[in-house]
Every structure is written in C-alpha cells, then in structure tokens.
Amino acid sequence: MRGERGENDTVEASTARSDGGESPEPGRELCLSILRKAPDGFVLLDGKGRYRYMNPAFTRITGYTMEDLPDISTWFECACPNPTYRQKVHELRQELFSGNCDSMVVTIVRKDGRVREIEARRTPIDDDCILLSIMDVTEQTLIEESLQQTASELSAVIDSFPDLFLRLNADGTILDTRAGRLVERPMITRAHLGQRVQDLLPPGGSEAFLGALREAVRTNARPAPIEFECRAEGETRCYEARVVPLHGTHLMAIIRDITERKRAEEELQRYREHLEEVVAERTAELRRANEQLEHLVYCIEVTERKAAERWLDRSAEKGTVAVDEPESVRITTNETGTIIIADLTAERLSGFSRDELVGKTVWSLFSGGGVRETLSREVLEGGRSAECSEGVALVRKDGSKEAVHITAEPIKSAAGAVIGMICTLRKG
DSSP: OGGGOOSTTOOSGGGSOSSTTSOOOTTHHHHHHHHHHOSSEEEEEOTTSBEEEEOHHHHHHHSOOTTTOSBHHHHHHHHOOSHHHHHHHHHHHHHHHTTSOSEEEEEEEOTTSOEEEEEEEEEEOSSSOEEEEEEEOHHHHHHHHHHHHHHHHHHHHHHHSSEEEEEEOTTOBEEEEEEOTTOSSOSSOGGGTTSBHHHHSOHHHHHHHHHHHHHHHHHSSOOOOEEEEEEETTEEEEEEEEEEEOSTTOEEEEEEEOHHHHHHHHHHHHHHHHHHHHHHHHHHHHHHHHHHHHHHHHHHHHHHHHHHHHHHHHHHHHTOTTSOOOOEEEEEEETTSBEEEEOHHHHHHHSOOHHHHTTSBGGGGEESTTHHHHIIIIIIITOOOEEEOTTOEEEOTTSOEEEEEEEEEEEEOTTSOEEEEEEEEEEO
16 A cells, blocks of 8 residues: 555545546545645544645654654654653643644654644544644744743833833723832722723823823824822822833823832922021131131231331330341230240240140240239230230240240220230340
C-alpha cells in the first residue's frame, strides 16, 4: 500500500475509486488540490488514529512525513519527548478527540529539533474519520506573551502610583476606571461608569476639566494640568487632573490627590514669609548698629580733634610747639571705661596685644594717682576733660612700670550724653 502513495497527499481508502474502474467522484481532485495548497497542516485519521492523508503544510510545520509517522500516537511521542509534558498533552488530546473542547495549543519539537507552538483543531468527517488541522502559532504566542508581559508591567506601574486613571470618550463619559494602590479615597469609582466626569466635579473644577478635555480633542496634545477642590466627608481635598489623548477618540484622565502637597507648600510659604520678616528685622538692626558705629566714629574724631587743638593751644602758650613731643598712645573706651579701641603704640608701650587690651577697663592698666576716680567722676560722669599725671604709672604686661601723663576727653552724642572717652598717654 505504501508503494502506491505519492508524496504526503496520497489517499488510501478515502481516495479510492468508487468502484474498480470508474473515475473519482467529481470535485474530489479539486478538494485535494485545495488541501495541498493550504497554509495550515491537515491530516486525516481513521478510527484507530492511523494516518489516511497528510498535506505538505503538515510536513512543513512539523518536519515529519507519513513515512515517519504511522499514527498520531507515534507523532506525539516524537514531538513531546518529555514524559511528564507528553502525559499532559495526551490528556488534552483526549479532551479534543472526545469533543469536550474545540482546540488545544501545545509545544512540539520538530523533526529537526526546533521547538514550535501549534494549535490543533478537530473536525469529524464521518463515523470513522477525523480531520485534524494544525496551525503554527509560535509567533502569535510570542506576541501574546509579550503583550501579557507589557500589560503586567503597566499594571505594576499603575499600582505603584497614587493616581486615579479614567478612560473617557471625547465627551467625558467614563468608560473604565482604575486606581493605584496608594490611592486612599478615590473620588470616582466603577459605580460611576457611564457618567461624565465633568458632571461629578464642583462648578470650578467642572469648567476647567471640560476646557482641558476639549483642548485635548481639538489639538490631540496634552493640555496644561488643572487643579480643583472637592469637599467630601467634611474635608476639602485638592486634586490635580491631566488629560492625555489616546488612540481614536478616547482619552485618559489622570487625577491625583495633592492635598498634602498643597499643605506643605502653604507651610513652606509661611516659613518663607517668616524668614523674610526675620531678615528684614536683622537688616534693620544691622543698619541701626552701623549708624551707631558711624556716629561713634564721628564723635571720636571730633573729640580727638578738640583734644589736639587744646594741646596745641597749651603748647603754644608754653612756647613748646616746636619741641618734639614724646610718643603718645590713644585708647578709646565706652561709657563704662571698657577699652574698645587701642592703637599700635599702645601695644608697644604696654606689652599687651590689641586683642588683650580690648575688653579691659582702662584704669586697670595704671597704678597710683587716683586714675579710676578721676576718669569716672570727671570724664564719664561729669563730661569734662581731665588730666592725671602725679604719681601715675603704666603697668606693663611683664610687671614693669612706666610713668605716664594721661589726658582724657569725653565722647558725647548729638544729644550731649557721654558715650565714652579718649585717653591720651605720654611718657613723662
């Protein structure tokens, strides 16, 4: 019988002449021609699962010919080498052949070792024969798996965001809704399907949302996000909505609760305003301090000028103006007698650095002559010039003493109050 077959399209009993010498039934050759050229694989099985016919597409898909496979059980043993998986396929095949299902998708190994995904469908021909169609769905399966993976990833992304996603018609009708897991209280749920979003929003938010919706439909671009407020459960919540055009006339609305962000922004604004107030206060204080310092410097300059003029007048009266005077030291104090300025000559004469001098009381540098009483009573309290010379000595840092002559002039403010004094020291 095998020697009488041609290629895989040989028909045994199903292609025999109706009687020994008559021609085949009309149209049978046409049917065989269609099967030979079909892109899907076809095999005709008898009641015992033996092959009666196999078209070329079956060989192209599986790699096997009728000479390789006497029956369908042999094919599944070759196509499913893993015993565990083969048992699973056998159960699916039983379901298919018994009519409990219309198709099955299984993974097979071709004759050349390549792995393919196929879909098998069963069609009863008569009581004894079954037509099994085979379709290679490997690429389709890969696409479906890729789509499933993409859908899974998108679902994970959606779940990870605190947003409410709405699929809408061009008029704002809600077609579908999905909320991320971080959304605590979605303002729109699946109970609102079929309603328009703008009808569920307060007046201000409704108008803004409708404007964004129309702009997205008109320009097919993303309009600027809008913000609105809704009151629910006795609390006002702030929301941000973005409208994104989709394929066709559909759109996506992405709504996020921004109440906490708004509160944080308001709190930050209050801190910023407070900081600006503090900066303004500190700036005013610094300006007043600078003005006071400028005034102090001015008073010091005036006092020094007056002291120099008086010294010149006295020297002229004594006829000693042209005589070289001994080196002088100037020390400036505040109203309590604490040194605030000391020149370089004071360092050389006293042995103390200027940093060491600043902060000391001026009379702590001298011994004898009642310096403290004279400077306090006459200059700082009385506002008069004073001199100390009899028995006055400068006590240096090393403990040695130098006889000096002290001339003190008060420093007065514009109102006439004593704000310090200038002490001029000369050896003598």
